[in-house]
Amino acid sequence: MKTLRLLPLLLLLPFLSVAQSAKPATLAAVSFLEGHWRGTHNGGPIEAVWSAPEANNIIGFIRMxxxxxxxxxxxxAFEQTxxxxxxMVKHFKEGLIGWEEKDKSDRYRFLEASxxxxxxxxxxxxxxxxxxxxTPDQLVIRRGQKKDANWAFSDLFVFNRVR
Incomplete structure (x- = not known):
């Protein structure tokens, strides 16, 4: 009888150990950003550059x-936590005049990756x-907002690799 009570727990044991040993994602999940990219946006050129992950960070910029x-x-700045x-994203207009307050940035937490x-x-x-x-030579940034309890995404920026 005791064995039957323990059976459900024993069946769950492999799943519990996997959940406990799960590690948070690393910057390797976004290392595909690395490179120099160009495209067009709102009738003008747009350029982006991202570094390779190093010292727990990736740095990059976009200029429109x-x-x-x-x-x-x-x-x-992508930082490992x-x-x-x-x-983290900061926006600047001509003259490197910031949109956000000096000690503020838009912050985005990682959810998942493939x-x-x-x-x-x-x-x-x-x-x-x-x-x-x-593709190996195309990078897209898509922006999503909730609509009717679902997320709707559209292409925000489409870049091609600069050779």
Whole structure:
């Protein structure tokens, strides 16, 4: 009789040990971003560069231009934390004048990844961002917002690798 009571627990044991040993994701989940990328956005060129993961961080930038002038800079830092990667973004206009307060940035927590895609969610839960490497030479950043209890995503930036 005691054996029958322990049977459900014994059946769950392999799953419990896997859950306890699960490790948080690392920056390797977004290492596919590395490189120099170009595209167009709102009628002007857009350029992005991301470094390889090193010392628990990836650094990158996007610059958007229109009519031969800068329209926006975005500086990215992906940092490894105990809970997994965190993406931080600061926006600047011409003259490197920040949009956010000096000690503030938009922060996105890592949710999940596959070999060619990583999903992040803004701290307040209002926006999700997918970084997707569609081909070896194409990188897409998709932005999602909740609509009718589901997330709806659209391409925000489409980049091609610079050779």
């Amino acid at each position: 231009m229109k009519d031969d002038k800068i329209s926006l800079y975005e500086l990215f 105990a809970a997994g990667p965190v993406a 070999a060619k895609e990583a999903l992040f969610e803004k701290e307040d839960g209002s926006i999700r961002i997918i970084y997707e490497k569609r």
